[in-house]
Every structure is written in structure tokens, then in C-alpha cells.
Amino acid sequence: MFKVTEKNFKFGTDVLSKGIYINEPATNPEATPIYMTTAFNVEDLDDLQKRYDEHGFCYNRNRNPNRSALVELMSYAEHGEDSIICSSGMAAISTAIISNLKQGDHIVSDMTLYGETIDIFTRVLEHFGVETTFVDFTDTECIKAAIQPNTRILYTETVSNPMITVPNLKEIADIAHNNNAIFIVDNTFMTCVQCRPLDFGADIVVNSLTKFANGHSDAVCGSATGKMSLIKKAYELQVLLGTQADPFSCWLVQRGFRTIELRLKQQAKNGEALAKALEKSPYVLKVNHPSLINHPQHKLAMEQFNGFGGMLSVELPEDRDKMNKFMRSLSFAHYAMTLGGYRTTLSYPVMSSHYDVPKEERLKMGITDGLLRVSCGIEDTDDLVNDFLNALEIAYK
Numbered sequence: 001m002f003k004v005t006e007k008n009f010k011f012g013t014d015v016l017s018k019g020i021y022i023n024e025p026a027t028n029p030e031a032t033p034i035y036m037t038t039a040f041n042v043e044d045l046d047d048l049q050k051r052y053d054e055h056g057f058c059y060n061r062n063r064n065p066n067r068s069a070l071v072e073l074m075s076y077a078e079h080g081e082d083s084i085i086c087s088s089g090m091a092a093i094s095t096a097i098i099s100n101l102k103q104g105d106h107i108v109s110d111m112t113l114y115g116e117t118i119d120i121f122t123r124v125l126e127h128f129g130v131e132t133t134f135v136d137f138t139d140t141e142c143i144k145a146a147i148q149p150n151t152r153i154l155y156t157e158t159v160s161n162p163m164i165t166v167p168n169l170k171e172i173a174d175i176a177h178n179n180n181a182i183f184i185v186d187n188t189f190m191t192c193v194q195c196r197p198l199d200f201g202a203d204i205v206v207n208s209l210t211k212f213a214n215g216h217s218d219a220v221c222g223s224a225t226g227k228m229s230l231i232k233k234a235y236e237l238q239v240l241l242g243t244q245a246d247p248f249s250c251w252l253v254q255r256g257f258r259t260i261e262l263r264l265k266q267q268a269k270n271g272e273a274l275a276k277a278l279e280k281s282p283y284v285l286k287v288n289h290p291s292l293i294n295h296p297q298h299k300l301a302m303e304q305f306n307g308f309g310g311m312l313s314v315e316l317p318e319d320r321d322k323m324n325k326f327m328r329s330l331s332f333a334h335y336a337m338t339l340g341g342y343r344t345t346l347s348y349p350v351m352s353s354h355y356d357v358p359k360e361e362r363l364k365m366g367i368t369d370g371l372l373r374v375s376c377g378i379e380d381t382d383d384l385v386n387d388f389l390n391a392l393e394i395a396y397k
């Protein structure tokens, strides 16, 4: 007879029950309670020692049940041994990076990163004697050429923002390890549902849980997941810097994460349908999405990803009045400075993520004055596609 063992469970099943931290036999709640407390009462010195030894709860900056629950959930989801959960994606990214560096070290980074991550390398780490070389991570020869004897970290994102290019994670992990460096990957845009960078050899995967992972646009949170030894260093720095996430945000993200597979499947379906429909529109100059045959890394994306994701970008003619009209004519997609929520959102990289980048440089990256980035929500696919086609007709006809 078929017997269910833990091995038989698929992600969609397990994700519903990982990371429940409830020890409330009197009430036995169905949902995890929120532990809004700065500290936990300790019985005696033996109890205190036990809590130290068993990663128990003493003080909120070290551990809290809601944060530990999310640690367990993210470690499971990203196939890592351990995680830290931080007050934002940036807190997780900076803690993971800084805990692996010392003065005189060198970083090789993708040149098309989330803007604030670039600022960590240039505006923060440079002051502490850490230099970063930025190269095109879709070209592994460029990465090899940038390696120095003191290179300690290679850093990229599973798909780039806003051009949605795809780096070869396995090849880059090999380059890192052949050169005694670690490989850190930001998986915010794809999430564990569509890609697990640790499975391709990355050493740490970081996520802005603010985005697709939570999916409800109501909490700011971040994670770093990887080998026990690396995360231990990051945890120790987190406790000193105080980059921990608060209990309520952890609770919100855990709640949102339960439905991540359902949401991401619909968001990827919408992404692909929208990309294919917009590609055919006479008003659209270019569409960037890995599902498209003419995407430069379409084949790699098929090997590396389980679904092409809900993020795409669209190049419209550079006519501000018409772009304004297009944006105002959309019923569902609205402009908001976030992504990954259940509703479709738009952003305009030239005036947000790449506002500080000189025009020549961003044009080299393909970021024109007509580029819009779309983060697909979970709306009905036909409704969403028709809304875009209709708004294009109104604005550009």
C-alpha cells in the first residue's frame, strides 16, 4: 500500500506546514500566534544555559519564535542549511556581504543590479577599503578576467533589473570556487518556486521577502540562506548590527509565503502571456522576458528556471505624453515603487532604480526613456492582457 512519508511531499504541500513554532497546548491555535515581546522569562540559570545551547528564546534581537519560524521556512524553501531573517532585503544583502569581507578584499559584481545593492558596494564598502569591479555577468569570460588574487565575493541576481537577462549560475559558481571566492545570488525576482541558486552551487542566496515571497505588499523583510558556517557569521553580525526583522513582519511574510507556489505560477503565466501579446503589438518596440524565443538567454532560462517569472520590461516610443496617457488608461496595472505583489505594478527605471545612472551608461544597458518595467500580479490572464492592449490603442493609435 502507498504510504505517505515526508519524502513524498511536494513543495506545495510542505510549504504549508514548515516553520510553525507553536507550543501552546492549552489553546492549540491553527495559525501561528505573533510573539510581540522583547524578552522571554527564564526559570533559572540551568534554563538559561539550555536556551543558549538549544537556540532558545531569550531576547528579541537574538531570536524570536516568529523569526525562527521564518528561518526554518526559508532554509527549507531555498534548500539551505540555515538562514537569517532581516528587517529588509537590503539588511539581509548587506549583512550577508559584510560578514564575508575584510579590508583589502575585492568583489566582482554584476553591473545590472538593484540600485541600492550597487550603492552598498560603491558608497559603503569602498570607504572600508573593499573594491568592486562591475562586469556583464551574462559573459563568463568577463567575470574570469575581472578576478583578482584578493577577490572574495562574486555577486549577481537570478534575473537582472530591468532588462531581465539571465546569468549562468553553475558556471559562475565554478569560477568563484576555483578562485577561493564565494558566490552570492539575489533571488528576489524568481523566488525558490522558479529557481534555487544554492542547487546550482551558489553559497548564499538572498531574497527581498518584501516582494514576491510575501506577495501582499504589506511587509518589508529579507533573508539570507546558505551553508551553516556562512550563515553563522552573518547571524553573529546581524545580532551586533541589529538588522533583525520584527515579529509582525515575520508573521506577515510567513502567512504570505504559504501561497507562493499558486501565486508564482499565475504571475509567470501572466508574464509569458503579456510578453507574447505585447511583442506582437505594432506600438511596442521591444519586450524583455525570458519566455520569448529571441531573448538572449532563452535556452539557459529553460534549463535553469522552473517558469520564466512575472517580471518583464517593455520599450515604448520615447514620447512622454503618450506614455502618460498609456499609464493613465490602464485599469489594473498601477505605478508603485515595489514589485511582486498580487496586483500588477509598473515602474519607470529612468526615474526610479536608475535615476542616478548617467544617461550614456543606462543607454548602454538598454534602459531607454521609453522603458517600462512590469511586475505581473495574479489577475485573470485575459483581463490583464486586454487591459494593456486597450491602453496601447488609446495612447498610441
Ligand SMILES: *Cc1c(COP(=O)(O)O)cnc(C)c1O
Pocket (backbone or CB within 6 Å): 088, 089, 090, 091, 114, 157, 161, 186, 188, 189, 208, 209, 210, 211, 220, 221, 222
Ligand atoms: C526590492 C529589492 C531589494 C531590496 O529589498 P528591500 O526589502 O526593499 O530592502 C533587493 N534586491 C532586489 C532584486 C529587489 O527587488
